[in-house]
Amino acid sequence: MSEFEPNIVCFACNWCTYAGADMAGTSKFQYPPNLKIVRVMCTGRVNPEFVLEALKKGADGVFIGGCHPPSDCHYVNGNLKARNRVQILKLLLTQLGVEPERLRLEWISASEGEEFSRKVREFVEELKRLGPNPLKESSTELSELE
Amino acid sequence: MSKLKVAVYWAAGCGGCDVGLLDVNEALLEVLKDIDIVFWPVAMDVKYKDLESLPNLDVAIVNGSIRNEENEHIVKLLRSKARTLVAFGSCACEGGTQGLANLGSKQDMLKTVYEETPTTGNPQAVKPSRVFKAPEGELYLPDILELNKPIESVAKVDYYVSGCPPPVKLILRLFQILTAGNAQGPKFYIGSDKSVCDECRRERVSKTVQSMNRLYRRALDPEKCFLEQGLLCMGPATRGGCGAKCVEANVPCGGCGGRLNVSDQGARMIGALGSILTTDEPISIGALEALKDPVGALYKYCFSSSLIGRGVRVGGGGR
Ligand code: SF4
Ligand code: SF4
Numbered sequence: 001m002s003e004f005e006p007n008i009v010c011f012a013c014n015w016c017t018y019a020g021a022d023m024a025g026t027s028k029f030q031y032p033p034n035l036k037i038v039r040v041m042c043t044g045r046v047n048p049e050f051v052l053e054a055l056k057k058g059a060d061g062v063f064i065g066g067c068h069p070p071s072d073c074h075y076v077n078g079n080l081k082a083r084n085r086v087q088i089l090k091l092l093l094t095q096l097g098v099e100p101e102r103l104r105l106e107w108i109s110a111s112e113g114e115e116f117s118r119k120v121r122e123f124v125e126e127l128k129r130l131g132p133n134p135l136k137e138s139s140t141e142l143s144e145l146e
Numbered sequence: 147m148s149k150l151k152v153a154v155y156w157a158a159g160c161g162g163c164d165v166g167l168l169d170v171n172e173a174l175l176e177v178l179k180d181i182d183i184v185f186w187p188v189a190m191d192v193k194y195k196d197l198e199s200l201p202n203l204d205v206a207i208v209n210g211s212i213r214n215e216e217n218e219h220i221v222k223l224l225r226s227k228a229r230t231l232v233a234f235g236s237c238a239c240e241g242g243t244q245g246l247a248n249l250g251s252k253q254d255m256l257k258t259v260y261e262e263t264p265t266t267g268n269p270q271a272v273k274p275s276r277v278f279k280a281p282e283g284e285l286y287l288p289d290i291l292e293l294n295k296p297i298e299s300v301a302k303v304d305y306y307v308s309g310c311p312p313p314v315k316l317i318l319r320l321f322q323i324l325t326a327g328n329a330q331g332p333k334f335y336i337g338s339d340k341s342v343c344d345e346c347r348r349e350r351v352s353k354t355v356q357s358m359n360r361l362y363r364r365a366l367d368p369e370k371c372f373l374e375q376g377l378l379c380m381g382p383a384t385r386g387g388c389g390a391k392c393v394e395a396n397v398p399c400g401g402c403g404g405r406l407n408v409s410d411q412g413a414r415m416i417g418a419l420g421s422i423l424t425t426d427e428p429i430s431i432g433a434l435e436a437l438k439d440p441v442g443a444l445y446k447y448c449f450s451s452s453l454i455g456r457g458v459r460v461g462g463g464g465r
Pocket of ligand 2: 342343344346347348350370371372373374379380381382390393398399
């Protein structure tokens with residue numbers, strides 16, 4: 001059996017993490033191809049619906065990357081609002097029975113290409129340990145049920 | 147103009163919506179000039195065979211959610227007969243409070259209800275069975291479905307009137323629209339297109355708060371926004387039209403008006419909470435006391451119709 005390859009949706013802020021991912025590319029720091037990056041202007045723009053929708057549609061993990069606190073955020077405190085939202089989302093996921101570790105928030109600046117690739121590798125390893133998103137499994141069984 | 151033929155059906159609900167209709171009081175007499183209620187189990191002696199033998203209907207008003215086979219069957223029957231189908235109340239529009247049971251499987255729910263609640267004495271763990279043998283013959287009970295669902299999951303809905311129960315003002319507006327025969331666009335919500343906050347008169351100063359506490363922890367200030375007092379109020383994520391009645395009575399909005407232009411009411415509220423909570427420090431779990439039961443707090447009326455809408459155990463073989 002081939003190893004489980006997690007499917008990750010990444011929301012990266014335009015000013016820091018997206019540029020950091022770019023930096024990883026131009027400096028040839030490799031990271032696993034499990035990640036689909038969606039560029040957003042700010043992590044504060046990551047509506048909690050995006051996270052739930054990604055998980056519902058079968059992502060095994062959601063990675064949100066933004067600018068370092070307290071003051072790197074291009075929009076003052078969008079990253080800090082995202083931090084609050086992620087904390088509440090984790091509580092919600094736990095109650096739903098989804099491991100909260102499937103949602104990860106990291107601060108990665110535009111110059112931290114190596115850090116980006118390291119954080120992504122870490123997340124992929126963690127998700128491999130956790131296995132597939134349990135919502136994915138039960139939804140197939142549920143459609144058979146209905 | 148001939149009178150509109152209207153059926154009112156009570157699916158899985160508490161009966162409050164039927165009482166809500168009566169709450170219209172003498173205005174109901176005015177309404178009855180234009181409509182003829184031909185089926186209303188809570189108020190008339192009718193049998194399902196009467197409904198089956200009815201020719202077409204103009205309007206079917208359904209309150210309650212789809213919780214068992216019977217609800218599903220009757221709603222589909224009503225849909226096949228009625229020109230206009232109205233989802234009436236939070237249960238019909240969003241699944242209602244009973245949707246919270248979707249966190250566990252049907253077996254989990256039956257176990258809780260028939261074995262585990264402190265007030266249940268059922269040592270033999272007797273559960274409802276689908277067939278009951280009476281001396282007169284066998285009776286069949288409708289099966290409970292695995293998930294509680296809003297009406298739109300089994301039939302196309304023309305009008306939505308949310309609220310638990312819908313406020314009188316909106317009920318009257320519904321009847322006006324129905325009798326005027328105005329065809330509206332798809333998914334027409336009878337309510338406001340703005341949030342409950344828009345109708346709320348409490349003072350807001352855009353301050354941030356350190357924590358979200360449970361209601362009993364704070365002396366309530368009747369003038370200030372609940373959120374800014376550190377108390378969970380679903381106003382920002384909830385469709386208005388109710389006139390913020392609960393807030394006016396010094397109770398935070400619970401969210402019965404349903405989601406507003408988003409796919410997930412709870413997620414919208416998480417968005418709002420992210421902005422109002424302090425950003426100086428990472429927020430601790432202890433500071434989120436009001437969210438100890440996040441689904442119960444953020445999805446009280448709408449869990450069935452939310453994006454994820456169920457616990458992962460559901461359909462996965464139980465606990
Ligand atoms: S919407 Fe509220 S009042 Fe109406 S049936 Fe459901 S619980 Fe009862
Ligand atoms: S959050 Fe509640 S109290 Fe505050 S403005 Fe909105 S409805 Fe009013």
